[in-house]
Amino acid sequence: MQTESIKTEQLTRAYKGKKKADPSVIALDQVDLSVYEGELFGLLGPNGAGKTTLIKILTTLLLPTSGKALVAGFDVDKEAQKIKPLINMVSGGEESGYGILTVVETIWMFSQFYGIPNKVAKERIDKLLEVVGLKDNAKTKVYKLSTGMRQKMNFARGFVSDPKIIFLDEPMLGLDVEAARTCRKFIKNWLNENPTRTVLLTTHYLVEADELCDRIAIINHGKIVACDTPDNLKLLVQREPIFQLETTMMQNEIDEFKQMAGVIDLTYSHNIDKSTTSFRMRLSKEEVIAKIIGTLTKHNLKIISLEKREPSLEDVFIKLVGKKIEEEDA
Amino acid sequence: MRDSIILNLRAVWARAYVRIVGANREPSWIIAETLLPLFSLSAYVFLYKAIDAPAQFIGFVILGGTMTAYWIAILWGMAAQFYWEKTSGQFALYLIAPMSRMAILMGMAVGGFFMTTIRAVATLIIGCLIFRVEFQVVSWVYLILIFLLSMVALYGMGMMFASLFLLWGREVQHLTNLLQEPIYLFSGFYFPVKCLGTWVSSFASLIPLTLGLDGMRQCLFGQAKAMGFMSFKLEVLILLGMDIVFLYLAGKMHRIMEYKGKKEGTLTTRWQ
Ligand SMILES: Nc1ncnc2c1ncn2[C@@H]1O[C@H](COP(=O)(O)OP(=O)(O)OP(=O)(O)O)[C@@H](O)[C@H]1O
Ligand SMILES: [Mg+2]
Numbered sequence: 001m002q003t004e005s006i007k008t009e010q011l012t013r014a015y016k017g018k019k020k021a022d023p024s025v026i027a028l029d030q031v032d033l034s035v036y037e038g039e040l041f042g043l044l045g046p047n048g049a050g051k052t053t054l055i056k057i058l059t060t061l062l063l064p065t066s067g068k069a070l071v072a073g074f075d076v077d078k079e080a081q082k083i084k085p086l087i088n089m090v091s092g093g094e095e096s097g098y099g100i101l102t103v104v105e106t107i108w109m110f111s112q113f114y115g116i117p118n119k120v121a122k123e124r125i126d127k128l129l130e131v132v133g134l135k136d137n138a139k140t141k142v143y144k145l146s147t148g149m150r151q152k153m154n155f156a157r158g159f160v161s162d163p164k165i166i167f168l169d170e171p172m173l174g175l176d177v178e179a180a181r182t183c184r185k186f187i188k189n190w191l192n193e194n195p196t197r198t199v200l201l202t203t204h205y206l207v208e209a210d211e212l213c214d215r216i217a218i219i220n221h222g223k224i225v226a227c228d229t230p231d232n233l234k235l236l237v238q239r240e241p242i243f244q245l246e247t248t249m250m251q252n253e254i255d256e257f258k259q260m261a262g263v264i265d266l267t268y269s270h271n272i273d274k275s276t277t278s279f280r281m282r283l284s285k286e287e288v289i290a291k292i293i294g295t296l297t298k299h300n301l302k303i304i305s306l307e308k309r310e311p312s313l314e315d316v317f318i319k320l321v322g323k324k325i326e327e328e329d330a
Numbered sequence: 331m332r333d334s335i336i337l338n339l340r341a342v343w344a345r346a347y348v349r350i351v352g353a354n355r356e357p358s359w360i361i362a363e364t365l366l367p368l369f370s371l372s373a374y375v376f377l378y379k380a381i382d383a384p385a386q387f388i389g390f391v392i393l394g395g396t397m398t399a400y401w402i403a404i405l406w407g408m409a410a411q412f413y414w415e416k417t418s419g420q421f422a423l424y425l426i427a428p429m430s431r432m433a434i435l436m437g438m439a440v441g442g443f444f445m446t447t448i449r450a451v452a453t454l455i456i457g458c459l460i461f462r463v464e465f466q467v468v469s470w471v472y473l474i475l476i477f478l479l480s481m482v483a484l485y486g487m488g489m490m491f492a493s494l495f496l497l498w499g500r501e502v503q504h505l506t507n508l509l510q511e512p513i514y515l516f517s518g519f520y521f522p523v524k525c526l527g528t529w530v531s532s533f534a535s536l537i538p539l540t541l542g543l544d545g546m547r548q549c550l551f552g553q554a555k556a557m558g559f560m561s562f563k564l565e566v567l568i569l570l571g572m573d574i575v576f577l578y579l580a581g582k583m584h585r586i587m588e589y590k591g592k593k594e595g596t597l598t599t600r601w602q
Contacts, residue, residue, distance in 0.1 A: 015595050056598060059426045063592045084428040094419035100352035112344030113427035115337030141355075161427075 005165050005198035006035040006058060010067035013053050013222075027053040029222035030067065035215075038195045040187065042213035043202040044317065046325055050222040051202040052091075055167045058200070059089050072164060085114065087165045090158035092151065092173025099143030103134055106142055107157050114161035121160065128156035131186045133179060147174045155183055159190065168201045172208065184212055204325055206313040216313070218320050225320045230313060237311040237319050240264055241286050245279040246304040253299050257281075260295070262288035267324055276304055282315060341429035345437025346444070349407075353445045363399065364452040368460075371395025371453075374520045375461050386551045387521070389465065392457040393550065394519035396450045397543055400484060401513055403446040405506045408438060408488030413495050413502045422598045431584050435492060439485040466552035472562055473549035479569035480542025486576030487538060493583040497590070513537060518544065522557040531559050538572050541565045 013028040027050045035041040043051045056062035057069050060080040068075065074082045097106040104125055111121035129135045132152040137145065145153065151174045158166055168187075172180040191197050203209050209216055210230045217227040226233060249270060257279070258266050266281040283289060289306075296303060309315075317325055353359065374391040415421040424434050457463070467473065495502045516534040517523065523531045523540055534540045545562040548555055559565075591597035 056595075061422055061425055061592065061598055062595055081428070084426060087426065089423070089426055091419065094423075096418060096420040096423050098348050098352060098420075100355055101348060105347075105351070109344040109348065110423065110427075112340040113424070113429045115333065115340050115429070 002036040002038075003196075004034050004070070005037050005039070005072060006033065006041075006200065007070045008033045008054075008068065011054075011057065011064055011069050012066045013050070013057060013062065014065045026222050028057070028064075031219075031222070031224055033217060033224060033227070035198060035200060037198055038191065039214045040191055040199045040201065040212055042209040042216040043200065043219060044206065044209055044216055044313075044325065045202075045219035046321055046323065049219045051219060052169055053222075054219075055089065055169050055200070055202065059087060059167055060084065085161075086163060087167065088158045088161050088163040089167040089169065090154050090171045092170030093147075094154055095150070096154065096157075097142050100141060102139050102141055103129070103145070103153050104138045106153065107160050110157050111160045116161065124160050124162070125156070128159055131182065132156050133182060148176055148179065151175055152179060152183075164196060165198045165200070168199060170202055170204065172203065172205065180208070184208065187212065206317060206325060210313045218317060220321045226316070233313065233316045234311045237282060237315045240282045240284060241289075242280065242282050242309045242311060242315055243289055243306065244309050245281070245292075245306050246276050247279070247296060247301045248277070248304070249275045250277045250299075250301060253295075253301070256295065257292065260288070260291065262291065265318055265322070267318060280309070280315075282319065337428065338430050338433040341427075341433035342437040342440060345434050346441030347437075349438065349441025349445055360449060360452075363449045364456070367395045367398050367453050368457060370398075371457060371520070372460075384553075385464070386553050388461050389458075389463040389551050390522060390547055391520050392454065392461065392463055393547060394521075394543055395457065396454045397539060398514060398519055399446050399450045399453065400481070401517075401519075401539060402510065403442050404484055404488040404491070405510055407442045407446075408435075408485065409491030409495050410502050410506050411438060412492045413499070416496065416598070419598070425588070425597060431588070432489075432581055435489045435580065435584070439488065443481060443485065465550050468549050468552055468555075470549075472566065473546055475566055476542055476545040476549065476562060476569065479566060479573055480538045480545070483538030483569055483572035483576050484542070486573060486580050489580035490576060490583050493580070493587040496587055497596075499596075513539075516540070522547065522559070524557055524559045535559075535568070538569060538576075541569055545569075 008031050011028055011031040011033075012026070014024040014026050016022075016024050031054065043054065045051050053062065057064055057076055058071050060076050060083055063077055070076070071083045072086050074080075076083065097109075101109065107125050107128070108118075108121055111124070116124075129138055132155050134149060134152050134156065137149060142150070142153070151171075155171055158168070158171075172183060175183065187199060187201075191199060201209075201213065213230060215227065215229050216233060217224050218233075219225065226236070254268060254277075257263060262284045264282040264284055266279060268277055268279045270277050281292075293303065314324070371391050371394070374395070375388050378387045378391065412421055415424070424431065495505070498505065514520065516526070516530065517537050517540040518526065518531075518534070523534060523544055526534065531540070541559070544559045545565040548558045548562045588597070
């Protein structure tokens with residue numbers, strides 16, 4: 001029997017509207033979720049889906065409106081004090097710390113809030129800075145750091161208390177590809193070092209989630225719409241073929257394709273420079289593609305490339321949520 | 331229990347460290363903050379000289395002018411602090427950590443007090459040298475006692491404000507500004523508070539610096555006894571009471587604020 005690190009039952013959170021008369025926003029709607037020790041659990045959802053709200057409740061920053069949430073077996077409402085020594089959190093884009101301190105001092109300061117002896121803290125900080133690639137900047141004052149470097153520091157800060165459960169809310173935000181890769185590797189190793197650790201991660205990068213997560217929950221409008229391993233999630237779109245198609249630039253013909261019988265969903269983007277349009281569409285059966293090619297010819301649109309795709313998490317996401325996952329403020 | 335004490339002491343020191351080290355990295359600030367109070371208190375000194383006020387008034391002004399540093403430190407370094415830290419996301423990280431919130435407030439207070447004292451002492455020494463103040467110390471013990479007691483009460487008040495300001499949100503800036511100058515008047519920074527009459531003085535005594543200043547003046551300048559608002563021994567008792575009440579209220583307000591914030595979702599910024 002696996003041990004539950006995180007468990008929610010009918011967890012609901014509503015926020016009051018801005019003005020008194022406004023209706024309240026239901027950020028989480030009767031969420032039932034179990035995350036087990038040793039898991040790297042991903043939370044995917046479009047902007048405003050309720051991911052951060054869930055993390056705030058689990059990190060004891062916010063109370064549930066109704067329902068229950070347990071972290072390491074403790075109730076977030078009544079036993080917050082027992083949860084705190086066991087957890088930590090890293091959020092993308094946070095500006096914590098004091099500009100006047102150096103990187104090492106900042107992380108040391110946070111380690112002290114968890115009562116870590118100086119010697120242990122120092123060793124951990126050295127190691128973490130090495131991992132995130134901030135070693136050369138250990139003595140740099142925080143206000144001089146670039147956004148990416150700052151995020152690396154935050155990342156190190158989250159792990160310095162050696163938490164049992166870590167909450168990572170868009171932790172790679174602002175990191176360059178190389179740094180993000182190192183951090184991903186670190187997260188994996190960190191979990192493997194000790195089987196009682198747990199990671200809960202939210203991200204907008206579906207490839208990252210696919211590569212990293214043992215299980216993924218897709219959340220939309222405060223509800224969990226699917227929760228499974230990445231491979232099992234992909235089975236949801238397995239039977240419906242997915243095609244990637246590039247044509248010369250379209251104007252208004254797109255709607256026609258969207259409404260065509262046999263097209264389950266379709267997303268597209270224009271490339272102004274190349275004057276082309278790219279499609280990704282999921283069809284009810286393979287034969288529909290013939291009809292699409294026919295229609296393209298009718299409109300005098302040229303096919304530049306056409307390929308059948310392996311189902312990806314993005315396809316699952318679009319099927320379940322009805323749109324692409326947006327990049328943060330892109 | 332023992333672990334919890336060590337944890338909280340570490341937290342106090344870590345938070346104080348930011349202030350102590352931070353301030354030393356900006357020496358220009360220290361100079362500015364030492365000199366600025368000197369300018370405004372000099373104005374009063376010249377005024378008193380011009381109207382031939384009793385000699386001890388010069389000492390009064392210098393002591394008062396020195397103490398303004400603590401009032402500013404409370405407003406900007408304590409009261410408004412959590413609000414600023416909330417916008418940076420720092421506050422959320424305090425809240426998820428296991429140490430007591432009071433440890434953070436204590437750390438801010440200890441570090442702030444240390445730094446402010448360095449500046450205040452510099453102001454005091456320079457002021458006394460320039461204007462040749464003569465002291466006639468009545469009681470060192472009471473002087474130090476009154477100073478320390480009024481500081482505890484003052485920082486306790488700053489801790490209370492920190493929680494209140496967090497709830498008030500964006501009005502903080504105005505409120506802090508609004509509180510700064512009038513208190514110089516009501517607490518008698520530049521003249522004996524007794525001049526304001528019993529009613530106003532009593533009301534002003536809610537600010538611990540009022541009685542603290544009054545008592546310290548009585549201890550420092552022998553002739554000042556007649557200008558004291560009340561006996562400095564009584565002031566010690568009142569200040570002690572304030573210490574207890576303010577610290578208790580600070581803890582309580584913080585718990586209320588945290589609960590309310592967790593319920594309403596106002597403890598953290600929305601865009602995180
Ligand atoms: N403090 C708050 N007060 C009122 N409404 C809020 C508050 N915080 C979040 N919301 C609302 O609750 C909903 C869920 O927000 P949340 O931040 O949890 O989403 P998210 O999934 O983290 O989104 P993103 O991907 O943009 O980070 C949104 O509609 C948001 O506007
Ligand atoms: Mg979010």
